[in-house]
Amino acid sequence: MFLTGVPSGGSRGKRPPGKRQGSKLSRAAPLLLAFALLGLAELACRLGGFGGYPPIIVRAGADSSGTWVATNRAGTDAFFGAGSPLTGGMRELQFTTPRPPSTFRIVFVGESAIQGFPQPLPLTNGSFLEAMLRDLWRDRLQVEVLNLGATAVASFPILCILDAALEQEPDLVVVMAGSNEFYGAYGMASLPAPARSPAGIRVVLWVRGLGLSQWLQSVLQPRRQPTGALMERQALGQRFRPDDPIRAAAASNLRSHLVEMARHCAARKVPVIVCTVPTNERGMAPIGEDFEPPLPADARRAFHQKVARAEALVPTDPAQAARLAREALGLHDRHARAHFVLAEALTAAGHHTEALDHYVRARDLDAMPWRATTAAGDAARAAAREG
Numbered sequence: 001m002f003l004t005g006v007p008s009g010g011s012r013g014k015r016p017p018g019k020r021q022g023s024k025l026s027r028a029a030p031l032l033l034a035f036a037l038l039g040l041a042e043l044a045c046r047l048g049g050f051g052g053y054p055p056i057i058v059r060a061g062a063d064s065s066g067t068w069v070a071t072n073r074a075g076t077d078a079f080f081g082a083g084s085p086l087t088g089g090m091r092e093l094q095f096t097t098p099r100p101p102s103t104f105r106i107v108f109v110g111e112s113a114i115q116g117f118p119q120p121l122p123l124t125n126g127s128f129l130e131a132m133l134r135d136l137w138r139d140r141l142q143v144e145v146l147n148l149g150a151t152a153v154a155s156f157p158i159l160c161i162l163d164a165a166l167e168q169e170p171d172l173v174v175v176m177a178g179s180n181e182f183y184g185a186y187g188m189a190s191l192p193a194p195a196r197s198p199a200g201i202r203v204v205l206w207v208r209g210l211g212l213s214q215w216l217q218s219v220l221q222p223r224r225q226p227t228g229a230l231m232e233r234q235a236l237g238q239r240f241r242p243d244d245p246i247r248a249a250a251a252s253n254l255r256s257h258l259v260e261m262a263r264h265c266a267a268r269k270v271p272v273i274v275c276t277v278p279t280n281e282r283g284m285a286p287i288g289e290d291f292e293p294p295l296p297a298d299a300r301r302a303f304h305q306k307v308a309r310a311e312a313l314v315p316t317d318p319a320q321a322a323r324l325a326r327e328a329l330g331l332h333d334r335h336a337r338a339h340f341v342l343a344e345a346l347t348a349a350g351h352h353t354e355a356l357d358h359y360v361r362a363r364d365l366d367a368m369p370w371r372a373t374t375a376a377g378d379a380a381r382a383a384a385r386e387g
Contacts, residue, residue, distance in 0.1 A: 042212050050218070051211025053078045056090075056164040066096045069168070076150045079157040079185040081208060081217060088152040088185060090161075091121060095146060099169040103142040104133070107165045108149055109158050109261075110176035111184065113277050115149025146170075154180045154187035155257035156201050162261050166268050173265050176275040177258065178376035181250040182240070182369050188250050189238045196249050198256045239288045239367040242334045251375035255383045262387025274384040277372035281359035282347065286336035288367030293332035303331045303338075311341045318348035336365035 045051055056075035060068040071090045080088065099105050108114050108126050116124025126147040133143040148165055150157065155177045162173065182188045186204070188196055195204045207213055240246055258274055265272040293303050310324035325342035329335070340362035346355035364373045 038212070042210060045211030045215045048211070048215065050214040051209065053209055056161055057168065060094055066098070066100075068094050069097050070094045071148065075164075076153065076157070076161070079153055079160075088150050090148050090150045091115065093146055093148075095144065095168070097168055099144075099171075100142070103144050104137075104172075105168070105170045106130075106143070106145045106172045106174065107162075107168070107170040108145065108147045108174045108176075109162045109165060110149045110174075110275075111153055111158065111180050112149065112151040113179055114174070114176040114275075115147060115151060117149075117151050121147070149176075152180060152184050154184035154190075155254050156186040156198075156205075157184075159257045159261055159264075163264060166264060166270065170270055173261075173270055173272040174275065175258065175261055175272060176277055178254055178277040178372035178380055179279075179370070181254050181376065182246075183238075188246050188253075196246065196253070198253060201253070239291070240369065241291055241367070242365050247369070247373075247375065250369075251373075251379045254376055255379035255386075258380060258383030259387045262383060266387070272387075274380055274387070276377040276380045279363060279371040281356070281363050282343070284363075284371070285340050286362050286366040286368075287370055288336070290335050290337050290365075290367055293335060295332060299331055303328050303335075306331075307335070307338050307341055310338075310345065314341065314344050314348055318345045321345035322349060334365055336362045336367065339365065 042051070054074040054077075055072055057069050058072045058075075060070040062068060071093045073089045073092070076089050095105075106126075106129070114125070116126070121127055124147060126145040130143050130145040133145075137143060146165070146168070148161055150161060153161075158175070158177050162175070165173070180187050183190070186201055191201065191204060194200060262272050262274060293300055295303060306324045306328035310321040310328065313321035313324070322342055322345035325338055325345055328338045329342065332338075339358045343355045343358035343362060346352070346358065360374060363371050364375070
C-alpha cells in the first residue's frame with residue numbers, strides 16, 4: 001500500500017545530520033559553559049591556597065641516622081572541615097624512615113581511648129607496652145611504639161591515618177575504634193543523612209577537598225574560637241531514639257571501615273590486632289536525656305514517679321528501689337535512666353552480675369551515645385573475623 005504525498009523511502013520530515021548535531025551542541029553549550037566556569041573557579045581557589053588536605057605525616061629533616069618524619073596536627077584537623085573551630089589531633093611524634101632494620105615498630109591507630117587522652121605520653125598504654133617489650137626482648141630487638149591515636153574522630157579518619165602509617169613500615173598495627181561513630185569527625189551526627197554510608201562519606205571527603213568548597217566555607221563560616229569541651233561541641237545536643245536506624249548504620253560503618261583497615265594491613269603483610277573499646281558502665285550515668293515514654297498520660301506520670309522514688313531510695317533501701325525500678329521498666333523498658341537506677345540498686349544490694357546487665361542496657365540506650373555500645377563491640381569482633 002502506498003500513501004499519497006509521501007516520497008518513497010519515508011525520508012520526509014527527517015532533519016539533515018548536520019542540523020541534528022548542531023541542535024545537540026546548542027543544548028549542551030550552557031552545561032559546558034557552567035563546567036568551564038566551575039573549573040576556572042576551582043583553579044583560582046587552588047592558586048589562592050585552598051583545596052586538598054595537609055598530609056598526616058610530614059618530612060621533618062635528616063641526619064646521619066636517616067630521614068626524620070613527624071606527625072602533622074593540620075592533617076587531622078582537616079577532618080573537621082576548613083574554617084571549623086573544631087579540631088582533634090595526634091600527639092607530636094618524630095621517627096625515622098625507613099624503619100631501622102633492628103627495630104620492631106608497632107603502630108597504634110584509633111581515637112582518644114587508644115591515644116590515652118588526657119594522660120601524658122609516659123602513662124599511656126603504648127608507653128607501657130613499649131617498656132614491657134623492651135624489658136622482654138632486651139638486646140635482641142629495639143622496640144618502638146608509635147601512638148597515632150587521634151581525639152574526636154570516627155572510624156573513617158582512622159582508616160586514612162592507618163593508610164599513612166602503613167607507609168612507615170610497621171611490623172604490627174593495633175586498631176581500637178568505636179566510641180566516636182556518632183559525634184566524632186565523620187560520625188553520624190556530623191554528616192547529612194544521604195552521606196551516612198561508607199560511599200557517602202567518601203563523597204563528602206571529596207567535596208570538602210575542593211578548593212571552591214573550602215573557600216566558600218572560609219567565607220560563610222570564618223574560623224571561630226572554640227568554647228566548651230570538644231565532644232560537647234561535636235554533639236550539638238543531638239539525641240537518638242533507641243530504635244533510630246542511625247544506630248545500626250553507625251555499627252555498619254564501623255564494621256566496614258575496620259574490615260578495610262584489616263585488608264589494607266593484609267595487603268602490606270602487616271599483622272593487625274583489632275580491639276574492642278573499654279567503656280565505663282557503672283561509674284557513668286547515661287548522658288542524654290531520655291525521650292518521653294510512649295504511654296498514656298497517667299501511665300507516663302506513674303513511670304516517672306517510680307523512677308524518681310527508686311533513685312531516692314538507692315542509698316537507704318536498695319531492695320525497695322530495685323522493686324520500683326522494675327515496675328517502671330515493666331511500663332517502658334527502653335529508658336536508659338531507669339535501667340541505670342535499677343543497676344545502682346542491684347549493686348547496692350550486692351547483685352553485681354544482674355547489675356552489669358542493666359548498666360550495659362543503660363549505656364546502649366543512652367540518647368547521646370558517647371560510649372562504644374554493644375553493637376560497636378560486635379562490629380569490631382565481626383570485622384576481625386572477616387578482615
